[in-house]
Amino acid sequence: MNKYKLEPQRSAEIYTITDENDFLNNVHGRFPFVQRTQCNVSYFAYCPFCLNPIQLVSYTGSVRAHGKHIGNGKKVLYFKWDYDRYKYCPYASHKPYVLIEDNERLENLVDNILYMYSLLKENFDKVKYVIEITLGMSFSKSFWKESIDLFLNSRAYMSPYLTERNLPYIFLYFAMQHQSIYGQIISENSIFFCALKDYADLDLTKVYSRQNTEYYKISGPKRYIELRLRLYDYKQQAVNGEDISESMVAAIDERISGKTLFEGRIILSADFFDNLVKKKDTFRDEKILEMASENIPVLKLR
Numbered sequence: 001m002n003k004y005k006l007e008p009q010r011s012a013e014i015y016t017i018t019d020e021n022d023f024l025n026n027v028h029g030r031f032p033f034v035q036r037t038q039c040n041v042s043y044f045a046y047c048p049f050c051l052n053p054i055q056l057v058s059y060t061g062s063v064r065a066h067g068k069h070i071g072n073g074k075k076v077l078y079f080k081w082d083y084d085r086y087k088y089c090p091y092a093s094h095k096p097y098v099l100i101e102d103n104e105r106l107e108n109l110v111d112n113i114l115y116m117y118s119l120l121k122e123n124f125d126k127v128k129y130v131i132e133i134t135l136g137m138s139f140s141k142s143f144w145k146e147s148i149d150l151f152l153n154s155r156a157y158m159s160p161y162l163t164e165r166n167l168p169y170i171f172l173y174f175a176m177q178h179q180s181i182y183g184q185i186i187s188e189n190s191i192f193f194c195a196l197k198d199y200a201d202l203d204l205t206k207v208y209s210r211q212n213t214e215y216y217k218i219s220g221p222k223r224y225i226e227l228r229l230r231l232y233d234y235k236q237q238a239v240n241g242e243d244i245s246e247s248m249v250a251a252i253d254e255r256i257s258g259k260t261l262f263e264g265r266i267i268l269s270a271d272f273f274d275n276l277v278k279k280k281d282t283f284r285d286e287k288i289l290e291m292a293s294e295n296i297p298v299l300k301l302r
């Protein structure tokens, strides 16, 4: 992989491996990142996804310096292993991609999970923003409240696939699954727009324009239509060992007829949310933050 962290924390900064000298400068030659034995010297850091130890491999020749997971179970001075997370790490996987298994949960409520839980609570307006931009839709406050309940009840914050970067997408996948989208707002740029516009039983009513984009309310001229979001095939892959690329299929089904109006794969941005969280001077949606604060209880280490 071409990324590493210097602390086994979800909040820790992610660095890019360029070459051995750059790595040495960054760690100031310190233990435990630099470990010497009588006959050689090894370099270590943390995997940005699973936070397990990785070794910097640097050959002279055509292969670029990169990080590699150390064999499962092999001990490295100072570094701790978390086998649970290692099992699910796309960087460690020998398969072309890791497919999210819906029912997998980590067993222990550790600091890193608490961190992501508070990240959700304190940045819920930004989580909402990333999801709305990704789907080209805008959802009501009650929709979000219901989604939070689903997320908490399914204990999706314990999913081993969750990171500080994909939090909005994991939220979308677990909390908005099978939610009804009737009555919500859709942008003309949404991947779902044409399919909904062409569906005879629906009547999209223009509600407003923003930045030259028109927004419509999803409703039916005659009757309530039960349209539901369906999300599946969530993949995480480390393409050529570089940034983790994530994607999922989003579909809209009409529940009574069972007809699928649209389905398509959406590619998820690796750093959209992370950049948004780091940006301190952005507009904050206080009403949504207040709702999140009321509905997401404090989680404590057991």
Ligand SMILES: [Zn+2]
Binding pocket: 047, 048, 049, 050, 051, 052, 069, 086, 089, 090, 091, 092
């Ligand atoms: Zn890993």
